[in-house]
Amino acid sequence: MPAHPVFMDYDTPACQAVGQRIRAGAPFVYGLTNYVAAPLSANVLLAVGAAPAIGAAPGWPDGFGARAGAMWVNAAGLINGSVEDMRTAIAAANTAGVPWVLDPVAMGAGVTGYDALIRTLAAGGPAVIRGNASEIMALAGGMGTARGVETTATIAQAVPSGLTLAHRQKAIVAISGPEDHILTPDGQQVVIPGGHRLLATVTGAGCALGGVIAAALAVTPVGPERLMAVATAHALYARAAEMAARNAQGTASFATGFVDALSQLQQVA
Amino acid sequence: MPAHPVFMDYDTPACQAVGQRIRAGAPFVYGLTNYVAAPLSANVLLAVGAAPAIGAAPGWPDGFGARAGAMWVNAAGLINGSVEDMRTAIAAANTAGVPWVLDPVAMGAGVTGYDALIRTLAAGGPAVIRGNASEIMALAGGMGTARGVETTATIAQAVPSGLTLAHRQKAIVAISGPEDHILTPDGQQVVIPGGHRLLATVTGAGCALGGVIAAALAVTPVGPERLMAVATAHALYARAAEMAARNAQGTASFATGFVDALSQLQQVA
Amino acid sequence: MPAHPVFMDYDTPACQAVGQRIRAGAPFVYGLTNYVAAPLSANVLLAVGAAPAIGAAPGWPDGFGARAGAMWVNAAGLINGSVEDMRTAIAAANTAGVPWVLDPVAMGAGVTGYDALIRTLAAGGPAVIRGNASEIMALAGGMGTARGVETTATIAQAVPSGLTLAHRQKAIVAISGPEDHILTPDGQQVVIPGGHRLLATVTGAGCALGGVIAAALAVTPVGPERLMAVATAHALYARAAEMAARNAQGTASFATGFVDALSQLQQVA
Structure with missing residues (x-):
């Protein structure tokens, strides 16, 4: 039986500790991602240190x-x-003991061959799988409900799939949405409430989160502390989104304010 | 004989109706575009809903x-x-009755083989062709006058070519510039004045307009209403550029203000 | 023996003259670059005119x-x-007498085959080579000290390598860092102090500088004036970074302010 969910936000001391380790360690984080999300992803990672x-x-x-x-x-x-370059990078990371995050973008949107490629990547053994509700449900083996890169399913619908996926993959599974759920292979659940709906209007914000999770993993030992590392990435995102929403004049100034807030929270700027 | 041009701006009720349909329908719009313009294009589309x-x-x-x-x-x-992926997407769209927009970027800049590829794409039957004056003149069969991705011709020079192209392609042709001209196969002309010269300092702004035109097509039935859909995309752009120019401190804050204004006009943020 | 370094900033009249020529000439500048840096690079070039x-x-x-x-x-x-496309572009540029800039990004980060490809590009005869300290040291033949795309070496460590490289390549070598050093084949040194550390938190800012150097070369005759052209690109960057730092709320508003400042200094906006 899964344990009761634990609610957490960025004020949690364990969270602050992970943020501090990223800042102090300035980890080298390598990404294979798409050109729509790449500039924001790099800027987000620089903003967190x-x-x-x-x-x-x-x-x-x-x-x-x-x-x-x-x-x-x-x-x-x-x-x-x-996909060959992705497999090469995964093999190199696995051999060197480098943890990696898989983001199954647009899985379950009805493109069978594409979904099959993502399954082969998942077989490579990611430490963390992050996605929206539709993507996690599809990777767990459920019906495809994505529309392009967007979810049409709710977090509540996806949590049972996410728990199954975490158990089967022996990976932490993180589902992003109005509240984020972080799930472990043994059924632990951390819930990050908050954030802001405008984050969904910033292209690549979800993709960049995969990079921030990787940065947190890079400064965290293998073992149970990884749950807090993954949660921290989400809590940092949620807090920064709330800060950005206060002064946003629209979707673009929200995006600027969001990255600014990340850099403020991480004391980079 | 072409009819007299009709002048239009974003206050036109028909325009507001198209904007409202995009907001309500949140259409899934698929793009094959370049990595310079892709992040802005996605953000612009999210900003309009x-x-x-x-x-x-x-x-x-x-x-x-x-x-x-x-x-x-x-x-x-x-x-x-x-170009094969583009042709595959075009064939799939045509079979499914999905309207599509062609943007002949840098056509007429003196690279013959590249221009020839664009002609094969145009043969696929776009519902709308949008470009700057040099690009439209080149696709219509005139002299190449582009310098890289920039026009050296004026709108006035390009309108006769645009009318020819619209008639030949049975497509709506939209020419962007200090004022935008939207032309139909039967010689109708809608002119969108206004906008702002700083829009030309934002890389990918023209490319992203192709996406907004597609969003407007997605919520508009086949037939004469498509003219208003294409005009709306341009009128929305012109108004947002004017709004952004008021508070811009330079080219980058203009870009932020432009996307913010799109999201305000569309009530997304 | 190298001459004593000359210190320079954006107020130098020769610098202002180069900026004026870019503004007046609006040179067509062609770039082969990566998708992480491409949007910023295009926006920076538009901002300088x-x-x-x-x-x-x-x-x-x-x-x-x-x-x-x-x-x-x-x-x-x-x-x-x-690399074939890069070689084709280099050959075409060389044949036409078009000067070009090489940026050996991530050279010396431990990927031997990649470094070897950059050496073949350098053999094509760039007018200018720009990079950070680790990259310049690696291209000059020293030990690899880069960590991904970041330097771990200091400017002071890199200057001797840079002078060697400039002499061997018969090219101007520019090393970016807390202060920038511009070196010529005959041992001249121009130093640009100032700038701001936040520039290193903006992805692609260094890459975009390669484009600005190219813009300056495009409006400058072959010969000794090229040193001032390269120095101007760096001095413009340093001044704009200082201006941006004054009002930045974080790394993203710094980036916006930086491009705004470039466009203000160049009177484009």
């Missing part, structure tokens, strides 16, 4: 997959990269 | 081309995608 | 390499483009 590199130049998947503190693999990176 | 997906991951051109409410194909997407 | 085009659509490397006023080649462009 990490050192990102993105993309698969010749030799990078093998070299950076092994050298990074952690890695994130965004399935929509297949719009500008090959 | 649409649901964009961009790029050609395996299976997406066929799957999303058929499932989207509308599609836009930006020729400069050839910097990061294949 | 240049006319950028980016990417290798079919025929562009040959056509735009020859037609541009100047070109920049960013090695991390290998995440989304082929």
Whole structure:
């Protein structure tokens, strides 16, 4: 039986500790992601104090997959990269003991061959899988409910799938939505309330979260502390979104305020 | 003989109605575009209330081309995608009755083979062709006058070519510039005055307009109402640019203010 | 023996003259760069008054390499483009007498095959090589000290390597850091102090500088004046960063303020 959910926000001391370790460690985080999300992802990682590199130049998947503190693999990176490069990076990371995050973007949107490629990436053994409700349900084996890159399912609908997926994959599963749920293989649940609906109007914000999770993993030992690392990435995001919403004049100034808030919370700027 | 031009701005009730339908319908709009313009294009579409997906991951051109409410194909997407993927998406869209927009970026800049590829895309039957004066003149068969991705011709020079092109292609042709001209196969002309010169300092703003036109098509039935849909996209752009210019401190805060204004006008933020 | 370094900032009249020529000439600048940096690079070039085009659509490397006023080649462009396209563009530029800038991004980060590709690009004869300390040291033949795309070496450590590289390549070498050093084949040194540490939190800011250097080269005759052209690009950057830091609320509003300041200094907005 899963335990009762634990509610958490950015004020939790354990959360602050993870943020502090990212700031102090400035981890090198390597990402294979898509060109829509890449600029924001790099800026978000710089704002939280990490050192990102993105993309698969010749030799990078093998070299950076092994050298990074952690890695994130965004399935929509297949719009500008090959699944072979992703597999090379995953193999290099696994061999070197580098934890990595899988983001199954647009899984369950009705494109069967694409979904099958994501399943082969998931078989590579990510430490964390993050996505929206539709994506997590599809990767767990449920019906496809995504519309392009957007979810049509609710968090509540996705939690049972997420628990199944976490158990089967032996990975932490994080579902983003109006409140975020972080699930472990043994049925623990951390819930991050808050955040702001405008975050869904910033392209790549979800994708960039995969990078922030990786940054948190990079400064956290293997073991139960990883749950708090993943939760911290979400709590930091939620708090920054709330801060940004206060002064936003629209969706673009919200995006600017969001990255500003991340850099303020992490004392980078 | 072409009819006299009709002048229009965002206050036109028909325009407001199209904006309202985009907001209410949140259409899924699929784009094949270039990585320079992609982040802004996605953010612009989210700001007006649409649901964009961009790029050609395996299976997406066929799957999303058929499932989207509308599609836009930006020729400069050839910097990061294949003409085959574009053709696949076009064929899927045509089979499913999904209207699509062609943007012949940098046509007429002196690169013959590239121009020839765009002609093959135009042969696929876009519902709308949008571009700057040089691009429209080149696609209509005139002399190449583009310098890279910039026009050296005026709107006045391009209107006769645009009318010819609209008639030949049985498509609406939209020419962007200090004032925008929207032309139909039977010679109707709608002129959108206003806007702001700073819009030309925001990379990808023209490319993103192709996406907004697609969003407007997605919520408009086939037939004469499409003229108003295309005009609305331009009128919304012009108004948002005017609003952004009031508080801009430079080209980047203008860009932020422009997207903010789109989201305000569309009541997304 | 190298001469004593000359210190310079944006108030230098020679600097103002280069800025004025960019504004007046609006040079067409062609870039092969990566998708992380591309949107900012294009916006930065538009902000200073240049006319950028980016990417290798079919025929562009040959056509735009020859037609541009100047070109920049960013090695991390290998995440989304082929070395063959880069070589084609370089050959076209060289044949047409178009000066070009090489940015050896992430050279010396431990990926041997990637570093070897950059060496073949350098053999193509760039007019200017720009990078951070680790990259310049690696290209000069020293130990690899980069961590992903970031330097771990200091400017002081890199200057001797930079002088060697400038002499060997018969190129101007520019090293970016807390103060920038511009070095010539005959041992001249110009130092640009100032700038702001937050510039390192804006992804692609260094990459975009390669484009601004190209814009300055495009409006400057071959010969000794090129040193001032390269110095101007750096002095403009340093001044704009200082201006942006005054009102920044975080890393993202710093980025907006930086591009705004470029456009103000160049009287584009």
